[in-house]
Amino acid sequence: MLIRDGIPTPEDLATVMPSEERLAKGPIAITECFQNIACNPCVAACPQHAISMEPDINATPKVDPDACIGCRVCVARCPGLAIFVVDMTHSEDTALVTLPFEFLPVPEKGQLVCGLNREGAEQGWYPVVRAVSGGKKNMTWMLTLEVPKDKAMEVRNIKVGGYRDGR
């Protein structure tokens, strides 16, 4: 249970998971933020105004599935590193997962990295298709990994270091 061990349960995740229909349309942000804390930078970060928080700053964020275009801006802005963007439409077999990353070394585009799930367990080696810095002040990187579709809702981190050169 999240409050006991830091691992969100399937029930927690179900509250923020976009519908299959929405996932089939393109990339979307998933806010894995389940606690009522006073925090709202994601709302201001979204250029599409797709993230809302009602009635106040202590609510958890809600993503409007019609307004969100999966632009990834919120991924680096969330202070809790709790927002991920998943694109299930990348290819027939693979999906793209964009996750926040704050360790060195930062893997380069094309390298293979070891993906970890929400418990930190190794899931497999996946190519980095994009590595974008959040900027000098923000300093959070946004890494986009290409993962098998059945791992798109599992991979949420990478193992630091030991990156392999991709083919």
Next chain:
Amino acid sequence: MIRNVEVMVIGGGPAGLCAARAASEAGAHVLLLERDDVPGGQLVKQTHKFFGSERQYAGDRGIFIGQMLVKEVTEDPRIEVMTDATVLGMYEDGVVTVLKDNQHLKFRPKKTIVCTGAAEKFLTFPNNDLPGIYGAGAVQTLMNVGGVKPADRVVMVGAGNIGLIVSYQMLQAGVDVACVVEAAPNIGGFLVHAAKLRRAGVPIRTGWTVKEAYGNGKLEGVILCQLDEKWQQIPGTEVDCPCDTLCLAVGLTPLSELCWQAGCHMEFIRELSGHVPITDENLMTSVEGLYAAGDVSGIEEASSAMVEGRLAGYAVAVSLGYDVERAQKEVEAARAELVELRSGPMGGKIRAGLVKVAEKRGEAGC
């Protein structure tokens, strides 16, 4: 010689910096005293992004918020910043004595805002004096200020925000974090901090504690054990966890000695984590002209400390007659921000503490 000062702010952390800036912005002259060699308080080592709203610079890293506030304060012609300056005493006649460069300086401030922050609590267990056992604050200073890798393998005690954040920062520094143990049944800090630690592979053991530490001359490991619902150690659950560092993040307590010395009405309020001065809605203590803002009047987040500092700073300006109408509006805006920051479930403890403060204030008839 006694130097007259209009507003004295004691402590250059988030509350003190914001208090100085607010009072000066309304027109008052401020002397800011900081015992460290640089102002910034705990902000100088907060490398994580802050929570809260835009008004508390949410999304920015604490260290950059600190740099920005320090810059504003040091560039402000109405604020004099004195570093390496430790306040020693507050006397009945209003004189405040300060140790600076081996000189014993004396000031007589018209108004004083105490922003002395908090100190870390410690934990009692066998061999807790072995080298290698630190408070989380010391480890954070070594890493983020000194640039020193503080450990090879660490066990963190405490899953409040400090324990979770410092564990994560140790991972960033290349330290192997064996686990986080927390005596309470639940994680006390933000669950997003817990989740990012967990997905980096760090186990968080709630309902566990340190039974004892061991090592020959320095820490070599700790024995962890599980606690029952009455917080008693459960025999047979002991686990040996080798480590060279044990980091304690078991809470903070207000550094309120100066308020005691000044004769403020003090009360022990559990929800505020210790003895605190009883303050009014302007954050003035029972001593006329003496204010308290930030962790010194109750342990809370840095975002709240900044807003409290701003509230006290403008309240002092009002009492001195500076830009009264606008400064009063700022006071009220700060109050509203605090209500918002404290309105969620995580603010329950502080709200309960503040109710007790109001009760104690009523009892004293002030």
